Amino acid sequence: MKRFLTFKWILTLILIAITGYLYSRDGVITTSVVATALIFGLPLALAAMVGIMCERTGIVNIGIEGTLLFSSFIGFFVASTTNNGVFGIFSAILAGVVTGLFLAFMSISWKMDQIIAGTIINILATGLTSFLYKQGHTAPTTSPIDIPFFSNIPFFGQVLFMNGPLVYFGLVVIFALYVALYHTSWGLRSRAVGEHPGSADTAGVSVFRLRYLNVALAGAVGGLAGAYLSLELVGSWDRGFTAGKGFTALALMIFGRWNPMGALAAAMFFGLAQAITNQLMFADVAHIPEQFVNMLPYVLTIVVLAISAGKVRPPAAEGQQYEKEQA
Amino acid sequence: MSALLEITNVTKTFPGVVANENISISVSAGEIVALLGENGAGKSTLVKSVFGMVRPDSGEIRIKGELISPGDTSGAIARGVGMVHQHFQLVPVMTVTENIILGDEPKRGIFLNMKAARAEVLALSEKYGLEVDPDAFVEDLAVGTQQRIEILKALRKDVDLLILDEPTAVLTPQETDELLQVMRNLAASGVGVLFITHKLREVMAVADRVVVLRNGRVAGSTSPKETDEEGLAQLMVGRNVVLQVEKGDAKPEAATLVIRELHVNDDRKHLAVSGLNLEVRAGEIVGVAGVEGNGQRELVEAICGMRPRISGEVLVSGEATPDMHPHKVHSMGVSHIPEDREKHGLVSSYSIEDNLVLNQFDREPFAKSWIRNIGALEDNATRLVEEFDIRTPSIKTTASALSGGNKQKVVVARELSQDTRVVVAAQPTRGVDVGSIEFIHNQLIAARDAGAAVLLVSAELDEILSLADRVAVMFGGKIVAILDAKEAERGLVGRLMAGLSA
Numbered sequence A: 001m002k003r004f005l006t007f008k009w010i011l012t013l014i015l016i017a018i019t020g021y022l023y024s025r026d027g028v029i030t031t032s033v034v035a036t037a038l039i040f041g042l043p044l045a046l047a048a049m050v051g052i053m054c055e056r057t058g059i060v061n062i063g064i065e066g067t068l069l070f071s072s073f074i075g076f077f078v079a080s081t082t083n084n085g086v087f088g089i090f091s092a093i094l095a096g097v098v099t100g101l102f103l104a105f106m107s108i109s110w111k112m113d114q115i116i117a118g119t120i121i122n123i124l125a126t127g128l129t130s131f132l133y134k135q136g137h138t139a140p141t142t143s144p145i146d147i148p149f150f151s152n153i154p155f156f157g158q159v160l161f162m163n164g165p166l167v168y169f170g171l172v173v174i175f176a177l178y179v180a181l182y183h184t185s186w187g188l189r190s191r192a193v194g195e196h197p198g199s200a201d202t203a204g205v206s207v208f209r210l211r212y213l214n215v216a217l218a219g220a221v222g223g224l225a226g227a228y229l230s231l232e233l234v235g236s237w238d239r240g241f242t243a244g245k246g247f248t249a250l251a252l253m254i255f256g257r258w259n260p261m262g263a264l265a266a267a268m269f270f271g272l273a274q275a276i277t278n279q280l281m282f283a284d285v286a287h288i289p290e291q292f293v294n295m296l297p298y299v300l301t302i303v304v305l306a307i308s309a310g311k312v313r314p315p316a317a318e319g320q321q322y323e324k325e326q327a
Numbered sequence B: 001m002s003a004l005l006e007i008t009n010v011t012k013t014f015p016g017v018v019a020n021e022n023i024s025i026s027v028s029a030g031e032i033v034a035l036l037g038e039n040g041a042g043k044s045t046l047v048k049s050v051f052g053m054v055r056p057d058s059g060e061i062r063i064k065g066e067l068i069s070p071g072d073t074s075g076a077i078a079r080g081v082g083m084v085h086q087h088f089q090l091v092p093v094m095t096v097t098e099n100i101i102l103g104d105e106p107k108r109g110i111f112l113n114m115k116a117a118r119a120e121v122l123a124l125s126e127k128y129g130l131e132v133d134p135d136a137f138v139e140d141l142a143v144g145t146q147q148r149i150e151i152l153k154a155l156r157k158d159v160d161l162l163i164l165d166e167p168t169a170v171l172t173p174q175e176t177d178e179l180l181q182v183m184r185n186l187a188a189s190g191v192g193v194l195f196i197t198h199k200l201r202e203v204m205a206v207a208d209r210v211v212v213l214r215n216g217r218v219a220g221s222t223s224p225k226e227t228d229e230e231g232l233a234q235l236m237v238g239r240n241v242v243l244q245v246e247k248g249d250a251k252p253e254a255a256t257l258v259i260r261e262l263h264v265n266d267d268r269k270h271l272a273v274s275g276l277n278l279e280v281r282a283g284e285i286v287g288v289a290g291v292e293g294n295g296q297r298e299l300v301e302a303i304c305g306m307r308p309r310i311s312g313e314v315l316v317s318g319e320a321t322p323d324m325h326p327h328k329v330h331s332m333g334v335s336h337i338p339e340d341r342e343k344h345g346l347v348s349s350y351s352i353e354d355n356l357v358l359n360q361f362d363r364e365p366f367a368k369s370w371i372r373n374i375g376a377l378e379d380n381a382t383r384l385v386e387e388f389d390i391r392t393p394s395i396k397t398t399a400s401a402l403s404g405g406n407k408q409k410v411v412v413a414r415e416l417s418q419d420t421r422v423v424v425a426a427q428p429t430r431g432v433d434v435g436s437i438e439f440i441h442n443q444l445i446a447a448r449d450a451g452a453a454v455l456l457v458s459a460e461l462d463e464i465l466s467l468a469d470r471v472a473v474m475f476g477g478k479i480v481a482i483l484d485a486k487e488a489e490r491g492l493v494g495r496l497m498a499g500l501s502a
């Protein structure tokens, strides 16, 4: 544990030092790369939160990809037909809740294997959105909000305080989730249910209800991530638009040890690697084939996080059905 | 009708067994009712039905006259029922405090108030004389400590009906006495207590009424005034039970298990065993007596290769055993009955036949090179189930479906059925009924007489005094005295255990 902490801090210090050095060399590019890291990393961080909320209560969710795809599509579709971005965002969140409830229904009420239930969501989302999708639509997107005063701080202003509304909202959600998980009775109960549901049940906590609630709430967070993707980050929608982000998020969740802050850090690291890659490709400094450059964020993240994550332990009751009489 | 708890005609079947058949029992306010019965008689099933953890097939359960719906645990809690579970309901990765407050957490605004929670746990622990460290993680704790947490959890709330399912299985005699006193006080204040135990002394000491279950049915009821321990045992088992251990003199030979200058840390990296020396000779039982937490658990785990040794060595027949390699240690002839059967003794999702060969499945006759010999496996299981009286519908049943005492018998059967040079037995009779205690004790003596060196650790001083040929008193991570069985008199051992000199 101690070793792990020091490694984490050393890594952070190195990153800060490198950023500082680069900033002194070329402030504009460095600032834009770090700002891009945040907006690339955020959807992954939010998607990882979906995984954390589900798995912490014992439900494996490999349908995050489907949630992202479906909710980003619905968000875009509603925003484009009503020409109202706010409607779009709310519909996306609602769509996320629907996928969450569907997963809960299959895996908790029907006691279906959770991996299969998640796969069903992924397949349905891919099929349904591809079928309904029509090219050539546009939708209103959110526009960045500069936070007065803070946005004038050099470097940090542009990175943190000149973003779209969903970035701020997403960050608030992540921090709130962290606090809730470790400092409220909801969090304590959720973790107990994911580790040893019998203890929660015998303490009067309904395992069934809490799992339903958390998987649905997680769906809402996934919907937010979807809305962010189609209505803020990209501003359009296309088939297969989420490109595996839901699966990447699962890996980041593991690297972050099922802790919201850990997953956020892992997602930001991945976002940074992606931003740097983009910059490299744009500058075309290395003359390396694009395919290899595109691999870079994945390779870098796997190497660095695999070293820093140390021994990880998933919630003990993850993926298991809870039966009272077996407790 | 003023009965606090009224169970009427409750029946519950599991695949292949009728766990409860038409059971009717009532408990009044202020009354202590002891529920007795052999392992697998259906005691836990019955009380779990009351607490909503089992759904009976038919019958009615009323609390204060109100019908409770099957499987409604929070309803039972809301009606003032508290329960200590035989199979501890604790979250291993959480702290003692978190476990105790779970379900009814002290809050400040919307946040948990851990400071208040911690203070509450300390106060509880003080009030009931059950020592716990509020900040320790449950997974690091010995079963005795876990038992205390489980009890504190139930005592925390003001309940009207307290159900205790073998709360004393791993408590020390002093802790047990304190708990019995707590039960009397609660009953005096009007709480009804339903108490399950295999220790007849406790029944005689506190019960107002005794109900005996046999094979899922009420076999009779009595009260401590009308009978004695022998009578209770007879009612339970249906035959005469010898409560006193009968054994011949030991004929010890050369030292088989030799421990030299052993140093071992506990989970929190404090030295728990500090320079321990001990020899156990072939053909003798050495009992380790000590107050829990003086390094017994660490000693046992270090011997068996389950906990890193800092320094020192453990020899079996002159050969050094490897550190942290339980399988190798076992194959050098060391059997181990672990104190925590759920964690170290069984794979609960495996069948009984597989559990019975967990540490020898890869050897003749159970396997030939890479192929398992299912026939040999089944023969072995059939024989042991019969011999050790393991109550199960079939050898294919998973261990999780067994009653607590029968799980224990599976572990004991596996470890004592092998030809071993050393037997390390920690709490070997935890949770088993009087008839089976007699049997397990005889098996330990038989292992001794067959030339094994037996190291026995138990929270029950009586068990040690009656079985051991020599008593090693452990205090502060060392053996402070070794007494011959003849000179090991209760008072003396007790003083030595407390760290006083003789």
Ligand SMILES: Nc1ncnc2c1ncn2[C@@H]1O[C@H](COP(=O)(O)OP(=O)(O)OP(=O)(O)O)[C@@H](O)[C@H]1O
Pocket (backbone or CB within 6 Å): A325, A326, B014, B015, B017, B018, B019, B037, B038, B039, B040, B041, B042, B043, B044, B045, B046, B086, B391, B392, B393, B400, B401, B402, B403, B404, B405, B406, B431, B433
């Ligand atoms: N979840 C389960 N699935 C299948 N069978 C079960 C289950 N729980 C209990 N049984 C069976 O029901 C019977 C009664 O078990 P129970 O646990 O009530 O016994 P008990 O009287 O508490 O015994 P012990 O003294 O060993 O704790 C046993 O035969 C057991 O195998």
Ligand SMILES: [Mg+2]
Pocket (backbone or CB within 6 Å): B043, B044, B045, B086, B165, B403, B404, B405
């Ligand atoms: Mg029982």
